[in-house]
Amino acid sequence: MSNKEDFISTVSHEMRTPLTSIRGFAQTMLASWDKIDDNSKKKFIEIIEQQSNRLIHLVENILSVTKIPNENLVMKKTDVNKSIQTTVQLIKQKYPNHNIELNLKKSNPSIYVDSEKLQQILINLIENACKYSDEGSNIFVTTKEDNKDVYICIQDEGVGIDEQYAEKIFEKFSRIDNPLTRKTQGSGLGLFITKSLTEKMNGEISFKNLEKGTIFELKFPQYNIEDHIKCSVVQ
Ligand SMILES: Nc1ncnc2c1ncn2[C@@H]1O[C@H](COP(=O)(O)OP(=O)(O)OP(=O)(O)O)[C@@H](O)[C@H]1O
Ligand SMILES: [Mg+2]
Structure with a gap:
């Protein structure tokens, strides 16, 4: 566009x-x-x-x-596990027939983001996982970390995303024509908003197709001492 x-x-x-x-x-x-x-x-x-x-x-x-x-982002130290748990509770009410499983790292470090925007990102990705997979299927939300970043992975067993649309799905108003997309409602703006907000908060988003379904991965830098200083200056 x-x-x-x-x-x-x-x-x-x-x-x-x-x-x-x-x-x-x-x-x-x-x-x-x-x-x-x-x-x-x-x-x-x-x-x-x-x-x-x-x-x-x-x-x-x-x-x-x-x-x-x-957008004026309100960046602060944010607990990834808590954000995921709150989001999943909301989505489970809307999609009671999907089996959403959490596999969250206990020592999960914090990240430096706008927590409302992180919620918006998680809602779109987990909701997409439900919308584009059949009822009764599993969705896995996993967190992992290395020494600089925190990763949030959302995996579904759904229709998958044809390689030719790999770039297109992040554009405004793009919806991929398949039976599940036709059955569900959507504006085609969710992934554009998700990618824009993720990158604005110094994160990255990518996806991979699996044998059955798709896995979306978010990566955010861990909260560190410099963020702490920025926080103190803002306050
Ligand atoms: N997990 C997924 N598995 C398969 N296809 C997906 C998945 N996530 C997104 N898609 C495809 O990418 C398109 C764009 O997704 P996006 O979230 O931007 O829009 P939407 O879900 O159609 O509408 P909304 O604006 O309500 O989020 C979807 O219409 C769907 O065709
Ligand atoms: Mg969507």
Whole structure:
């Protein structure tokens, strides 16, 4: 997506689909209220709710994208394990039929990030792992470290990502056409936001395909004495 006009035109296009559907179902109900049975009315209202949620998600993601260049990050010492545990609790409620397993290192060192943004990154990656794999499958969230960095890995047993799309998935509004992507809703902005925020916080993101599924890896520098000094100056 090269310029502002392209961005605005894609956003308008993405918004039109749910809006048209909301208006269509509302108009049908208004025009034929007495002829529609209660069951159908309920179905129509469910679709209106679903499409409104889709629109809200899209607007929230667009706001995140536009804020990124001037984002004021609140960098502080952050406990990786705690952030993962909080995120996974939230996601388990939304995807109760996936088996999310944590394998977190006990001696897990801290990293220097904006913890809300780290949460946003983790939500998108773990939610993607659920969205693009079948119910009942396993998702493994693992942490490891070397002497400078902390790694967070999110592994799924899902559809995988064809090598030809390796760069594309991190671009704005890119969704890969496959049955699971068609079945799930999404704005195609999650990985763009994830990569931009990760890099802004001095991290890196990469992924690899496995025999079945995908593994995304985040890498952040460990919290160190210089960060401690920066923290003290800010306070
Ligand atoms: N773990 C995964 N396994 C397989 N495909 C994936 C995975 N994660 C992402 N993808 C593919 O990459 C595309 C882009 O992902 P991204 O998170 O940016 O957008 P999204 O999930 O479609 O929408 P949202 O903006 O709601 O996150 C997805 O539509 C999907 O096709
Ligand atoms: Mg996503």
